[in-house]
Amino acid sequence: MLAALTLAALAWSVVGTETSFASLHRALPNMSAFLHRMWPPDLSWDTSEARPFSPPLRLAAAAVAITLQISLLGTALGAVGAVLLGLLASENLTPHWLHHPIKVFLALVRSLPIILLALLFVAAIGLGPMPGVLAVAVHSLGMLGKLYAEEFETADPGVWEALDGAGANWFQKVRFALWPQAARQIFSHTLFRFEMNLRESAVLGLVGVAGLGLWIENYRRAFDYRSVATMVLVTMLLVLAVDQVVFHARRRLK
Amino acid sequence: MIQLEHIEVAYGRERPVLALESLRIAPGERVAIIGPSGAGKSTLLRCLKGFVRPRRGKVEVLGVNLACSGQSARRAVNQRVALIYQQFRLVPRLSVLENTLCGRLGHTHRWRSLFGWFTPEDTRAAWAAIIEVGLTKKVHQRADTLSGGEQQRVAVARAVAQEPELILADEPVSSLDPAWAADVLELLTTVQSHHHATLVMTLHQPELARGFAQRVIGLRAGHIVWDGPAGDLTDDNLQALYGSDQSNYVPFRHDATA
Incomplete structure (x- = not known):
């Protein structure tokens, strides 16, 4: 039945999307021509020749920097908000009338695709890196808030009661009973989210957020496919490098 | 110090798990509460700590009636009453010193403590407590890497750092092997007399109660069936207390108290 x-x-789905081996076969010459136009990647450094944009390698460092900055700041802002909302969303810490609406709010925030959030922020704020930071922060908040709340909820309630009995107030109990139990997992989730955000913020250029994605889009519009190839390679290298760093950092947190 | 009158404690609409006519414990007393499982021993301790409120009656601890007083009065008493648990309930990943400092949370500056800043007085009190329980060589070791007996010593240090007038211990040695059990009870009685505190503990093994307490209270089905000096407790009394429920009766063993 299933x-x-x-x-x-x-x-x-096959009928609706008109996907077939025949149409794939028909597209083959087109695809190979496209790949041919992308090869070899433009590695030039010369600015004397007339072209709409500077050679990609000259722009790569700044583009990598801005993409990294967007994901770092966006993750940090999202994580700070997620700690606060995560605490308020924990069933063991707050009454139902408080944690339930906050859980719903976090789910709503999560349900918006990040590129849609970026589109809205670009429309509201204008082009540049900041709408990217806000989109990344809001989307991270939705996911990290839920994950943090789960960590707080699975902490041993006995420790909480013991510190309550020692005269600790609510904030002290959060700091000394919950935080030591949840911190490692929270850092691990945050690192994972940072890695995700890096990939996401590379894509956000499509809607006008500064960074690697914006240059890929610019070169594509100028039909400069060899430069597109260079920027795609730079993006891949950056993502792989961060992936390795995060992998080792998370393993040490285990 | 402690004065209970006509209390009835029940969870939900069930029949009361604890129903005491009257119980008084004077300052400086060392009391063991014994009885079969489900007799209400833990409930009595949680009642004295203010974690459980009786359905009716009076629970006066350190001059405050916990059965009806407001939040602030209960909080003030809370700090002066330390509770030690069977499962230690230490903060995992924190060191012996940090766990002991947790006992100072009610005394220290509330906001500064959130950044891990404690006053010199707190640090001094914590160190004194650690010296008292004999863990000076393991101050910076993570508490969850210690043996059970050592972990319970840290829990005692945390309680001492709290500077309590009343120390409650809920089955403090039930998860320890006999050698450590005697050791921890020895420590508890030393700490109690050194700080002129009152000690009320529940114990699973009557011979430990006879060995370490001055006064023994026997609970059965929520009622006091025996109350007197530990020396007067006979094997016949124990038979009456534990009845035919042999599963709960741990036979008298002299070597543990030696």
């Missing part, structure tokens, strides 16, 4: 439903859904 298998039949799955097959039916897949068949429906």
Whole structure:
């Protein structure tokens, strides 16, 4: 029954999207021509020749920097907000009338795709890196708030009671009973989210946020596909490098 | 110090798990509460700590009636009453010193403590407590890497750092092996007399109660069935207390108290 439903859904999708080996085959010459235009990646450093934008390698460092800055600041802002909302969303810390609406709010924030958030912030604020920071921060808040709340909820309640009995107030109990139990997982989740945000903020250029994505889009519009290839390679290298750093950092947190 | 009158404690609409006519404990007394599982021993201690409120009656601890007083009065008493648990309930990942400093949270500056800043007085009190429980060599070791007996010593240090007038201990040695059990009870009685505090503990093994307490209170099904000096407690009394429920009766063993 489940298998039949799955097959039916897949068949429906194939028909709707007009995906077939035949059309893939028809597209092959086009694809190879496209790849051909991208090769070899533009590694020039010369600015004397006339072209709409500077050579990609000259712009790469600044683009990498701005993409990193957007994801760092966005993750940090999101994480700070997520600690506060995560505490308020924990079932063991606040009454139902408080933690329930906050959980719903976090779910709503999460449900918006990050590129849509960026589109809205660009429309509200204008082009530049800041709408990217805000989009990343808001989307991280939704996910990290939920994950942090889960960490707070699984902490041993016995320790909380013991410190309550020692005369600690609410903030002291959060700091000394919950935080030591949750901190490692919280850092681990945050690092994971930072890695995600780096990938996301590279894409946000499509809607006008500064960074690597914006240059990929600019070169594409200028039909400068060899420079597009260079920027894509730079993006891949950056993501792989950060992926490795985060992987080792998270393993040490285990 | 402690004065209970006509109290009835129940969870939900169930019949009371604890119903005492009258119980008084004077300052400086060392009391053991014994009885079969489910007799209400832990409930009595949690009642004295203010964690459980009786359905009716009076629970006066250190001059405050916990059964009906407001939040602020309860909080003031809370700090003067330390509770030690069977499962230690230390903060994992924190060191022995940091765990002991947690006992100072009610005394120290509230906001500064959130940044881990404690006053010199707090640090002095914590160190004194650690010296008292004999863990000076492990001050900076993580508490969750210690043995059970050592962890309970840290819990005692945390309680001492709190400077309590009343020390409650809920089955403090039930998860320790006999050698450590005697050791921790020895420590508790030393700490109690050194600080002129009152000690009320629940114990699973009557022979430990006879060995370490001055007064023994026997609870059965929520009622006091025996109350007197530890020396007067006979094997017949214990038979009456534990009845035919042999699973709860731990036979008398002299070597543990030696």
